[in-house]
Amino acid sequence: MKRPTIPDLAKAAGVSVSTVNRVLNQPESVRAPTKERVLTAAEEIGFYGLGTIEHAVKSTRTTHRLGVLLQRGSRAFYRNLGDAVGAAAEAYEGHKIELTVEFLEDLTPERVAKHILTMGEHCEALAIVAPQHPLVADAIDSVLATGVPIVSLIGPLTAQGNISFVGLDNWKVGRTAAWAFDKMVREPGEIGVLVGSHRLRNQEMNESGFRSYFREHNAKFSVLEPLPTYESAAVAREHVEKLLTDRPNLCGLYISGGGVTGAIAALRAMPKRDDFVAVGYELFDDTRAALIDGTLSMIISHPMKRFARETIATLMKAKTGGPDGGAHRVTFGFEISTPESV
Numbered sequence: 001m002k003r004p005t006i007p008d009l010a011k012a013a014g015v016s017v018s019t020v021n022r023v024l025n026q027p028e029s030v031r032a033p034t035k036e037r038v039l040t041a042a043e044e045i046g047f048y049g050l051g052t053i054e055h056a057v058k059s060t061r062t063t064h065r066l067g068v069l070l071q072r073g074s075r076a077f078y079r080n081l082g083d084a085v086g087a088a089a090e091a092y093e094g095h096k097i098e099l100t101v102e103f104l105e106d107l108t109p110e111r112v113a114k115h116i117l118t119m120g121e122h123c124e125a126l127a128i129v130a131p132q133h134p135l136v137a138d139a140i141d142s143v144l145a146t147g148v149p150i151v152s153l154i155g156p157l158t159a160q161g162n163i164s165f166v167g168l169d170n171w172k173v174g175r176t177a178a179w180a181f182d183k184m185v186r187e188p189g190e191i192g193v194l195v196g197s198h199r200l201r202n203q204e205m206n207e208s209g210f211r212s213y214f215r216e217h218n219a220k221f222s223v224l225e226p227l228p229t230y231e232s233a234a235v236a237r238e239h240v241e242k243l244l245t246d247r248p249n250l251c252g253l254y255i256s257g258g259g260v261t262g263a264i265a266a267l268r269a270m271p272k273r274d275d276f277v278a279v280g281y282e283l284f285d286d287t288r289a290a291l292i293d294g295t296l297s298m299i300i301s302h303p304m305k306r307f308a309r310e311t312i313a314t315l316m317k318a319k320t321g322g323p324d325g326g327a328h329r330v331t332f333g334f335e336i337s338t339p340e341s342v
Helices: 006-013 017-025 032-045 050-059 076-091 109-120 134-145 170-184 201-217 233-246 260-269 285-292 304-321
Strands: 063-070 096-103 125-128 150-153 164-167 190-195 250-255 277-281 298-301 329-331 335-337
Touching: 006 017, 006 032, 017 032, 017 050, 032 050, 063 076, 063 109, 063 304, 076 096, 076 304, 096 109, 109 125, 109 134, 125 304, 134 150, 150 304, 164 304, 170 201, 170 250, 170 277, 170 298, 190 201, 190 233, 233 250, 233 260, 250 260, 260 277, 260 285, 285 298, 304 329
Parallel strands: 063 096, 063 125, 125 150, 150 164, 164 329, 190 250, 250 277, 277 298
Antiparallel strands: 298 335
């Protein structure tokens, strides 16, 4: 088979022979989309100088310094999200991304605000998971004032400046969880609710949607006041043990925030009730096992790969759009898992 030549590559890429020669010898003089098109064509036809073209294209790509600040790296969900975002950055076509992913164990507003400021000094666009708090809002505004855009992940945030958002429709998540209780619980009673923090707005919106469903469709259920776990498995376990002991009419548990592994441990330690329904948040090894053994009835979770792709894409849009580009809002559908679907 004849080896593809430069004219063959030019024809496959839809450009002139001189353009291909400039990609090979003067890549800085060729527009980025054209170079990417030539590279793609070279890969498709098996062009002999593919390595040279790859080097020419990649060496002239602009480096985008992006940052992602997540919560505790000890939690499987955030570790998985960090890995997925890293993979999405590597796979982002046509651009060279230098990604910094950091995890924050100390979730006090002071510490979160300080870390946002620090990362804002080194990144050109920053995505964060953070509580709504005046100190956090001030830190966000300080970073925005330097021209670095902020993207809020999982839960929306507000400040004086524009903040983009990537995540689920959290109100709809709450209503879907309530629908599950309404359809699965045999005899309506009390439902316990766990949240990671009262300042995490996604969980606040989850709870709002959860209660609104019952007000509209079945007032026989009594939704208890949410108990904060502070993203701690130990605290979540204590709350659940107390609920199961003190609330004889408890018919279900909605785990809307962190600490799900502690809640699972408490449920497993008590005699199993066929009429008890527990709905959790995010699918990973521990929650999958809890679905399989019947401890949990349903899991609502982020589609991890899409979440990661949308995060990188939104960071890039925010960076290239500049201060006048406005805020971007990206929401997508969630995944539902049951014991029969995992």
